[in-house]
Amino acid sequence: MKVQITGLNNYLARNIAVCLSEEGHEVSCLIRNRKFFYKHVPEKFGITILEGDLFRGALPTGFDKDTQVAFYFNQSPVNEIDIRMEMDLIALQRYVRALKFTACEHLIYVTKLADDNVDTVREYLGRSGLDYTVVRISNIIGKGSVLMNILSSLAKSKLVVLPKEFAVSRCQPIHLLDVCAYLNKILCDSGTYGKVFDVGGPEVMTYKEAFERYMDIAKLKKKVLALPGLSKPMSFLLGRYIYKFEQDVADAFNVYMRKDLVTVNKGLNTLYPAVSLASYGTSVSDALAAT
Template sequence: MRVLVVGATGFVGERLVATLAEAGHEVVAFSRSAGDTDWPDGVEPFEGDLGDPASLGGLCEGVDAAYYLIHSLTAEDFAERDRRYAARFRDIATGAGVDRVVYLSGISGDEGDLSPHLASRREVEGVLAGGSYDLTVLRAAIIVGPESASFRIVDDLTDRLPVMVVPKWVNTPCQPVAVEDAIAYLVGVLDAEGTRGGTYDIGASEVWSYARLMRETAARKGRRVLIVPVPVMSPELSSHWLRLTTDVQFPVARALVSSMRHPVTVDPDRDLQNVVPVERTSIGEAIARAVSV
């Protein structure tokens, strides 16, 4: 199968490209820096920019299935960009006769009170759904891995602050997923015909709190942290506090933290594990792998 990965040089994209190539697919890796990346043998780089239509000629030519992994959180106008880029890709994929598109989105926890970040993800889902192909949406909370922006925030905090005064939402439930498991799910849906047109949640088998995530991350590095929740600290205020505590770009950190006010756990009725079972990694093991890199 000829498979296109849009956003191939990102944290998830590079791993997905390698796994698809290893599985025997003919892979096209698309990004602005695709030509500068050392891809596995047989992977076809396609260097272009969804913001520049002139660079996209032939992007979906001969493509059977495509993964859409574009998120523009570093830009102040990320929602507008993501809307425009998704519409451009949708039209190109429809014109080329792409059969399937898979989009990696986010679990929200409360569809009635979405953060700007998650509202944008939902909007992109809707834009992509307008194509002639079958769309499959996978929603994840924190993806645990060494280059994950969400996990890097947690990792940086436990490196720099032995005592953390944090918002009360550190005690809200979350259901992270190991990057290896996220890749297994993404690849697995290609062979699961029943996932066409579906929306699914992915996560580990356990539910933790953000506080437990921080404590376990610290412990895996031989550290201890004291976490003091403060009810009056808002997500907006805590996002500015992150300027001092993480190397993750502030627009990204602010967008991600604003999404942490609601529980983000897998809906049992949308759990992809029921359709595409994988041997899931425990949250503790995922953290151990991430901090060892």
């Protein structure tokens, strides 16, 4: 199957491109800078690269006219700044316009479980003329994922001081390969058209529990203090300058720690019972072994 993907700055998007290529699909990726892509994905995977910008200039060209399925990965790290949502919609609209010159019928929109703007996206996609599926992903466990970067950075500190939400907010981490398995099955499944699916792992836990279990698996010991009264700016400063998170990781840390990332629309479990989800312990062990 011929698959078009955009949003390759996204960790998951790059890994999905590789997974689909290894499954035998013909994968083409739209990205602004091919050098950036090849920093993360070796050329050996045979993925076709198209350079283009969904925000500037003419519509991207060069899409394979026989493209059957397309992925759009939302790259906005947070929902709190309206302009980010507006920019994402502009990019999505231009992507859909470019796909109209192909045989594409199915667009899979992939975003974060924290995304509160799905209704706006669905309203647009419903008018686009393309069948669509929206997939919201919880925290991913894999080498280089945001959650693994957060956990490993915290583990390097002698004393971990975090907002009280760290001990209260819940997450549902999922193995990277399980996400790949779900998205691969959605490709050709008309039963997913027009629907929203949440994707998460088999276990729900607080971030504090996730960190403590990570420490057990990594055979490390740290004292964790969850303090009340830490504002968002203070939490950001902790993440950016004390724990040395990258900018996107610091943003994610500040937002995700303050809300539950637990699945609601769990239809994929019923649709694809053959996908056996890895436990949190197995997911973390696999990610650490790949480091």
